[in-house]
Amino acid sequence: MNIRFSEEDERFRKEIAEWLADNLTGEFAVVKGRGGPGDEHALFEERHAWEKKMGADGWVGIAFPKEHGGRDLPLNQQVIFYEEYARAKGPGRVGHIGEGLLAPTIIHFGTAEQKKRFLPGIVSGETIWCQGYSEPNAGSDLANCQTRAELVGGEWVINGQKVWTSGAAWSDWCFVVCRTDQEAQPKHRGLSYILVPMKQDGVEIRPIEQITGDSEFSEVFFNDAKAAEEDVVGGVNGGWKVAMGTLAFERGASTLGQQMLFNNELETIIEIARKNGKAKDPVYRQRIADAWIGLRLQRYNALRMLSGAEGAEPGRESMITKLFWATWHRDLGKLAMDVMGADAEVMDGAPYDLNMLQRMYLFTRSDTIYAGSNQIQRNIISERALGMPREPRPA
């Protein structure tokens, strides 16, 4: 692994740090530090304006090739970008599903026409996307997806239900895994990856109230919803490989930004422990030290993976990433509440005004579920990385 920052990298660090200092002020001061875990619903309009500002100044899609509106930045500079963004307390990105999941998918699997139509809206920060995979009976078992799409009169007509769709309530488009062949065996062969406009009569969104009191995700019902015939990525019935490709892009350099966010949370916890005396308690000192070590391990594992030290394809090491960070972050939530002590049980205001660490704690309960539950991650590690026998599957 060779992650050393050159003089040019350090010049880049200065450039992005200055841009953030100059711009996260004035009308954007309000979004500083907002929109993190459990706070995703906050200040959507203001954070969308911020996303567009980033887009206008060329800070969205920094890793994309220049021909697709990106900066084609090398890995070192992507790392620096995410580090400085989190250090400056840049807000949670409303465009992250478009930028981090859909755009790389279109660049990899899309047609020239799809690239031309969909990438500019993401790079400008204008278009907001959500991910329509999970259904009431298809979560871990995505291949069981039942939402149907049929070609009628030259367009897709979609019927079915998705659930837990993050950001559905404020998204313009959704990439939806649909069944386009009812008979296909095995069942993942009959799926297609269709780009569906959210703002149409055939799409009904019912927000789900979460433990934080907000609704970051929703149920989405498709009742004769329409999509253009050409808006299938990866070809009709070719959706499985595309859907799996999208999941792989979740492991990009932005995981390093996530770690800086975690670092901000850990520092807040340490500050509270210093103030309330828990930092002198050997048990808390040990738990805080363990959290600090866990964060460094995540960083070095991510750098090892991203620097290609294990070869062009992500190696076995990449398979531990989700399980490790999710479990670590869930434990950090518990540590935060324990360090706060009795204060953790008191709201900042009536009726349900949670502070940042309370939100974080409640949201971390979901870390070990979304983007592949811990049990599924363990199956992946045991079967694919360690070559253990496959778990029995239904015929």
Ligand SMILES: Cc1cc2nc3c(=O)[nH]c(=O)nc-3n(C[C@H](O)[C@H](O)[C@H](O)COP(=O)(O)OP(=O)(O)OC[C@H]3O[C@@H](n4cnc5c(N)ncnc54)[C@H](O)[C@@H]3O)c2cc1C
């Ligand atoms: C905060 C949050 C945001 C989300 N955002 C989105 C989104 O934007 N778009 C989207 O499509 N989905 C989203 N999801 C849904 C998420 O992808 C699913 O919750 C997840 O895939 C698990 O599926 P499930 O909830 O149906 O649980 P199930 O798959 O029913 O699993 C239930 C339990 O059984 C275990 N289990 C299942 N299969 C196995 C197995 N083979 N071996 C061992 N154990 C097993 C699981 O680990 C889990 O503990 C989100 C979820 C959360 C919590």
